[in-house]
Each structure stands twice: as structure tokens, then as C-alpha cells.
Amino acid sequence: MSLLEVTDLAVAAGSLQLVDGVTLDVRPGEVVALVGESGSGKSLTALSVIGLLADSLRITRGSIRFDGVPVHGAGGQDMADLRGNGLAMIFQEPVSSLNPLMPIGAQVAESLIVHGRASAADAAQQAVRMLGRVGIPDPERRAHQLPAELSGGMCQRVMIAAALISRPRLLIADEPTTALDVTIQAQILDLIRDLAEEEGTAVLMITHDMGIVAEMADRVCVMYGGRVVEQGDVHDIFRQPRHPYTAMLLRTIPRLDHPPKQELFAIPGNVPSPRNWPQGCRFKTRCDRATAQCDATPALSEGAHRVACFHPLSEGMT
């Protein structure tokens, strides 16, 4: 059974549709990558799951189930119980995501204390242990330091510690390495993967980086224009992408075995803003396979490898 099940989720700001029919699921212990360009609705999908959409945004359609229990619409209190308990999240900007005036140890311990799962002293001890586990050197002393005294990579480790100390069953990681140096990125990704494996935590990894997808994910969910366009096992999708958008995304990865100085591939055109989403398939304006049929909205197919396209690529076409 799925740990997280999102069905036909739609999010709108007033009359403006931002997420328009997202269906995805995460099974216990697996890593699912949610891929898409900026504005594709991936972060809004994540915030809907954890129930922290901005006041101006509303879920207008669809359902979210965590562990079989519907969370969207269930009272606010239930959601707060789930946050920092079964469900945790980390963000893109590690330095600004930590309270600048609070020692990092206290920030790591916080979720245990607010859920009454540990006394203050016990939580502080657990926080020091957790800081050690995420690779903070000298955690005993560091726990009393402020975020400003730590580097960006260290702050991301602190955020991971704060999220995982509650032993969540699902960790949502919203571009956790985008703000970090390339050398630090790999360390942080390894850390997330190792800790998640040890604890059996499922990870919903939001990213636009196909390299991270290849390294981390068991399954992939590709978003475009507020919708899921393709979903499947990471091997299947890298070996045989079926949606033209996924295929183009894969071609954007620079490869070492390509001749040098060759121009890098870029997807033609721009991501349309939600105000200017085309009728029917939202990728048709940038797609070389689009026909008149694409003026209708393609449905997501059933099965293990799902695609929403009238003209999917098949074996041997890439």
C-alpha cells in the first residue's frame, strides 16, 4: 500500500490554476523524484501535502491520503500532529530556513518537544546525537551555536537533523542542494539517502536536476504546467522516456562522452506562465510531435509506467 497517495490534486490562487491534476504516490521506504522546471507546480504540490500552502492558495480539487487516511480537509489539528511526526520537510535555502536567533541544538530538538515526545533535557541530548549523525563535528559545542556561525552546507545538515529527529515516515526534500556548492551537494545527497535507508524513511525529492534523479530516485514523476506528464521506474524512464518533454529533459544533461565544445541542448521556447497555459496539452507549443489532437487534454495512462501524451515515444525512437 502507498504511504502517500495524491490523486488529481489542483491548487489555485483565486481563479488562477497553479496545480491542475497531480497524481502521484510514494511507497514506504522508497525515493520518488518530483521533477520539473520552475513554475511547474512541484513545490506547491509538496506544500499541499504538508498542509502549509500560503493563505492566498486553495486546494480546489483532488485528495491527499497519508497512510490511507485523508489529510486534506481533515481538521488543522490532525495536520499539525502529522507534521514533525510522520511527515517532515526540508527546504532549498538552509541558512534562511533556520531561526537566526535560536541555537541550532534547540531548533533540532523542537519537534520532539512540541509533540511531547521527550522532556527538554532528553530532547537536547537527542539533538546533540542527531547533529553527530548528520556529520556536524563536535556536536556538543556546536549545538549552542547560532546558524550564522555555520556554513551553508552545515546549516543544511542541521535542517536534515531537525527533520529526521522525529523519525518521520516521509521526508519531503524541496531542492535541498540547489543553494549549495557542487562538492557539498553530493555529500548532502549521500547523507539524505543513507539516513533514509537506515530509518526506512520514504523521500519525496523535489528537483529540476536529472543528475540528482539518476543518483537518488527509485521512481520518477515528471511535472509540466501544473500536471504530471510521466511517471515510472527510474530505469524505465532513463532508458525509454515516453513523454517528449521527459526526453528533451534527458537530452539537456551534459555528457562527458559527447565531443567537446558541442553546443548544449536546450528545450526550445519558454515555460508558459500559468496565465498563458495553452488549451489541451500544455507542452504542445514546445513539442515537435504536436498535432491537432493535442488541443484536447491527454489523460495519464494506467500501469507502472504512466504517460499523459497522445503521441508518446516508443522503443528505439530516442
Place this chain on the structure above:
Amino acid sequence: MTPFAKAALATLATRGVQAIIVALIVGIVSFAMMQALPGDAAYRIAAGRYGYDMMDAASAEAVRIELGLDQPALVQMWTWLKALAQFDLGTSAVYGTSVAEEIGAQLGYSLLLAAGAVITSLLIALPVGIVTGLRPGGVLDRMTLAVSIFLRAIPAFALGIVLVLVFAVQLKLFPVAGFKGASNLVLPSLTLGLGLAAVSNRVVRDAVAEAMSADWRLFARTKGLSARLTLTRHVLRNASVPVVAYIGVQLAYLIEGVVIVESVFAWPGIGHALVHAIFGRDIAMVQGTALVLGLTYVALNLCIDLACRGIDPRGRAA
């Protein structure tokens, strides 16, 4: 020594040097301004001592010789500075009493009024600023902005007179002027406090609005903190840093306001005494009160500095 104590000592030393510089500048400038006033100082002082109808040219001449007003200005100033270096503020030219004793009796009343004004402004600005900061752009926000602009635009003396007319003369809720008891404190405090709150409620509002949209606030919510707990544990402390710093900025307005409002309400404080002394050409009193006002400004700023350091631990280690 703790880092906090060390930083506090450094602040103290800086402010000490500043106090000496302020004393010199205030002394020289106020002396120069007294010299620049039109009319014969000796004549006015004699009138202050004996009454206009009881004095003549001979008594004015006697005063001139007695106070050394016939000597060159630079010599007079040097005499004053020499006495000041021995902590001697001299005697009132009109009443012959010790300036230090006069000020000692009045300063307490002025500080009482200043404290009343700051407390009144916080009682207004904090709740208004927090409520509007939680809903920036809302109806209440726009209304308080209009009221703030209106109140800030009214000079303190005009606002004071309006308050007296309404609450003292018409409604007879509070006494008109003077100082007989706590009820006398209400209207002058309100006059000054409204002027201060007109700006500081916007500072509180901005600080709260900024903290509410900070990344670390969202991260705190993902840990399972309720909106209320996030406000009390994280938002208010962060928002208080600029608010306390702004009280320091308002000190200049406060001291200026005390001088004016004391005159409007015949408050037995140092500002009222200063205005009287200027009219009576009581040079020693003017010099003394101006000096004490300047030093009070430095001392209050020191308190604000220490308070800021207490709230915001960043930079303590440095």
C-alpha cells in the same frame, strides 16, 4: 569573562568617550546660541531677579559685573568649561541656586514623563503593529496607516492642546496641567506616546510581517508547531530586534518632545526649566540643562544598545 560582558564593556567604553564629546559640543553650541540671542542678557537677568518695575540701569550693570558678562565671550566659555571639568555646573543667574540641585529635582519628573510616553507608545504600537503585521494589506492595516500619518503630522504641542480641550476641559477626566499625582501623567504621556506610536506601530508591523514570511517560520511550521506557537517561540523575538533598535532612533524625538510637552502641560521637568531659562537668559541653567539632556540621550542609547545585544546574540562572540 563571558563574551556578553566583554562586548558590554566595549560598548560602555565607546559610549563614555561619546559622552565627553557630546558634553563639549553641547556646551560650546548652547553657549554660542545664548550669545547670539538679541537683547542685553544682564538687563533680562536683573529683570528676572527684581521684576521689571523694580530694576534700573544700575542694577543691570551690577549683574553684568557680578556674572562676568562684561568679559569676552571666549573667556566666559572657558570659565564654564573649567568649572564643568570639576563637575560644577555653577549657580542659576536668576535665582542664585545651584544648577545641579535644580536639575536634580527636575530630571526625575522628566524621566517619569519620558517613561510614561514610551510605555504608552508601546501599549499602543505593539498590539496594533502585531495585528496589522499578521495581515499586511488588510483593512485594519490600511486604516492604521492613515491614522498613523495623521498623528505623525500633528505637532506635539497641537495634539497636547487638543487632548487637554477634549479630556480635561470638556470631559473633565484628567487635570489640565501641573503635577499633583499620577492622573497628571496621563495626558502628557498620551500626547508624546501617540506621536511615538504613530511611527513605531508601522515599524512593529513591518518587523512582524517580515518575520511571518521568513523561510525559518515555514520550516518551524513543518516541525509541527502551531501558528500560535510559531508566533510566540520564533516570530516575536525576531521581530523585536528592529523594534527595540527603533526606540533608540526615537530618543531624539522623545527628548525634543519632552521639552515641548512639559511647556504645554506646565510639567515641573527639565524641559520646562530649559525654556524658562532661555527666556530669562539664565545662561548657567541653559548650559546645565542642555548638557544633562545631551548626556541623558547618550545614556538612554547605551541602554538600547545593551537591550539589543540581549535580544540578538549574533555578534556577541565577535
